[in-house]
Amino acid sequence: MTERLANILITSFTKILMPGIRVTIPLTVCSFAFSMVLALFLAIVQVANIRGLKQLSQLYIWIFRGTPLLVQLFIIYFGLPSVGVMLDAFPAAVIAFGMNLAAYNAEVIRAAILAVPEGQTEAAYLIGLTYPQLMVRVVLPQAFPIAFPSLFNNLISLLKDTSLASSITIVELFTTAQQIAARTFEPLAMYCEAAVIYLIFCTVLTWVQGYVEKRLVWEHKEGDRKGLRGLKTGV
Amino acid sequence: MLEVKGLHKAFGGNEVLKGLDFKVEKGEVVAVLGPSGSGKTTLLRCISFLERVDRGEILFGDLRHDMVHISKKKIREFRMQMGFVFQSFNLFRNMTALHNVMEGLTVARQVPRQEAERIAWEMLRKVGLEDRALYYPDQLSGGQQQRVAIARAIAANPQVILFDEPTSALDPELTGEVLEVMRKLAEEGTTMVVVTHEMAFARDVADRVVFMEDGGIVEEGPAEEFFRHPKEERTAQFLRRVLGDLESDR
Ligand SMILES: Nc1ncnc2c1ncn2[C@@H]1O[C@H](COP(=O)(O)OP(=O)(O)OP(=O)(O)O)[C@@H](O)[C@H]1O
Ligand SMILES: [Mg+2]
Numbered sequence A: 001m002t003e004r005l006a007n008i009l010i011t012s013f014t015k016i017l018m019p020g021i022r023v024t025i026p027l028t029v030c031s032f033a034f035s036m037v038l039a040l041f042l043a044i045v046q047v048a049n050i051r052g053l054k055q056l057s058q059l060y061i062w063i064f065r066g067t068p069l070l071v072q073l074f075i076i077y078f079g080l081p082s083v084g085v086m087l088d089a090f091p092a093a094v095i096a097f098g099m100n101l102a103a104y105n106a107e108v109i110r111a112a113i114l115a116v117p118e119g120q121t122e123a124a125y126l127i128g129l130t131y132p133q134l135m136v137r138v139v140l141p142q143a144f145p146i147a148f149p150s151l152f153n154n155l156i157s158l159l160k161d162t163s164l165a166s167s168i169t170i171v172e173l174f175t176t177a178q179q180i181a182a183r184t185f186e187p188l189a190m191y192c193e194a195a196v197i198y199l200i201f202c203t204v205l206t207w208v209q210g211y212v213e214k215r216l217v218w219e220h221k222e223g224d225r226k227g228l229r230g231l232k233t234g235v
Numbered sequence B: 001m002l003e004v005k006g007l008h009k010a011f012g013g014n015e016v017l018k019g020l021d022f023k024v025e026k027g028e029v030v031a032v033l034g035p036s037g038s039g040k041t042t043l044l045r046c047i048s049f050l051e052r053v054d055r056g057e058i059l060f061g062d063l064r065h066d067m068v069h070i071s072k073k074k075i076r077e078f079r080m081q082m083g084f085v086f087q088s089f090n091l092f093r094n095m096t097a098l099h100n101v102m103e104g105l106t107v108a109r110q111v112p113r114q115e116a117e118r119i120a121w122e123m124l125r126k127v128g129l130e131d132r133a134l135y136y137p138d139q140l141s142g143g144q145q146q147r148v149a150i151a152r153a154i155a156a157n158p159q160v161i162l163f164d165e166p167t168s169a170l171d172p173e174l175t176g177e178v179l180e181v182m183r184k185l186a187e188e189g190t191t192m193v194v195v196t197h198e199m200a201f202a203r204d205v206a207d208r209v210v211f212m213e214d215g216g217i218v219e220e221g222p223a224e225e226f227f228r229h230p231k232e233e234r235t236a237q238f239l240r241r242v243l244g245d246l247e248s249d250r
Helices: A002-049 A053-066 A069-083 A088-117 A118-126 A132-170 A172-186 A187-215 B040-047 B071-081 B097-108 B112-127 B142-154 B173-185 B199-205 B223-228 B235-250
Strands: B004-012 B014-024 B029-033 B055-060 B063-066 B082-085 B160-166 B192-195 B206-213 B216-222
Touching: A002 A053, A002 A172, A002 A187, A002 B014, A053 A088, A069 A088, A069 A132, A088 A132, A118 A132, A118 B071, A118 B082, A132 A172, A132 A187, A132 B097, A172 A187, B004 B040, B014 B040, B014 B216, B029 B040, B029 B199, B040 B142, B040 B160, B040 B192, B063 B071, B082 B142, B097 B112, B097 B142, B112 B142, B112 B160, B142 B173, B173 B192, B173 B199, B199 B223, B199 B235, B206 B235, B216 B223, B216 B235
Parallel strands: B029 B192, B029 B206, B082 B160, B160 B192
Antiparallel strands: B004 B014, B004 B055, B055 B063, B206 B216
16 A cells, blocks of 8 residues: 555545534434434324325325435425425435435334234223323334334435435535545545445444344343343334 | 123124123123133123124113214223223233233323322232232233233223133133132122133132023023023033033043
8 A cells, every 4th residue: 555545545534534423424313313203103194094194104105115215315405496495405315315214114113013912902992091092102112122123224224325415415424535536536445435434333323223222121120130131022 | 780782793794793682780790601702702892892893782880872883982981991801911011010000090090190009009919919010011920911910900990890711821820820819809799701711710709600602692590500500402511511621621
């Protein structure tokens, strides 16, 4: 390795990392949070069998899973202004990523809700709970650990997909790598460096996933813990 | 006290309850017997509105209602006066035993938290599980789970408790503890309808026995008499078969 290349790699590392921390991560977090709110709504109107909304939700999922994310992003950022809807690049990206991911997360949540044994639903009705109470107190707390691994998987995918935001002028991790590559004529090194930084982010996320999953277990607070380790609910 | 009249229920084209009349008096323990597929579970599920019936009327306390055209709100009103114990326990797996018992009080009936907790502890003591109050269902044996389920069913002091084969999902050595709790409830004068295959329990604890076959009631009468002198040939046949099994079990 030449000294020049080594220098470029070292100085560019923080230059690529910083927009990663300042833009890629907030973009991921905001998009994911938005997707979850929307996904919860899309999933619940389906399992609750609310006429009209259920069909609308299915239509939504059909469209957003059936068209490319990049196309959705372009429609929202470059297309909507012609009907008078102007969005800054960052909110446009959050909306596009969030709406796209919501379609996938809604299916994960719906499947998790259906995996909660039906008998508990009947038991809840029989002790007098209403449907919203049943959802909030019994079904969703149990659906969450079931859905968690798949939701987290989608979060990791999203983190990498945010690199598409470079195509709508957002200066995030990948955009920066592109700029430096153009300036230094070292595309291989710069894109590999960008890849390594994504890999670092994803590795951290994977650790977080493992940590949280271990805690998604109902266990009693007092008494004998021995012999109870490894007991898992939901999954 | 609780009565259903002219109950009709079909699944698809398969008629499961064929105009059945069923009644339980206050303080009475009724055992419902019958071969598999005779419609015992369906009867309990219709009474508690877990199944939509095709025809029928319910009289409960001073409430009287058509069972087909009935609002969700009204159904909830009826259910608030009933307890139900399932074959498969159906405890809420995200809650401790204590919270399982409290849930119907705090959430459905707005009982203040402290009061609900006091009642829940008392119910758990009644079923002999005070020391397991803070355990989650997955950390309890089948027999313990079913006793928690009974505590949950009796917590709101319902007028009647419906049991659907409460010991059928249990290992034989665990049925005793559950039956013991039920026997105690019966002695306290709790109104109970118990679908069961436990002939000894039906004979010793029930006041009245109802024998179902093919979606209808074939014979009913005081428990003593039912077991000693069954009137119908089909009943006698059934008893010979199950009591024969009971003997050979020993
Ligand atoms: N959800 C359902 N859909 C279709 N058929 C059903 C359903 N539930 C029950 N049945 C039918 O209704 C009939 C009566 O069933 P039910 O469960 O009431 O019998 P049971 O007397 O409780 O039997 P067991 O002693 O085996 O529990 C059976 O023929 C059964 O196949
Ligand atoms: Mg049954």
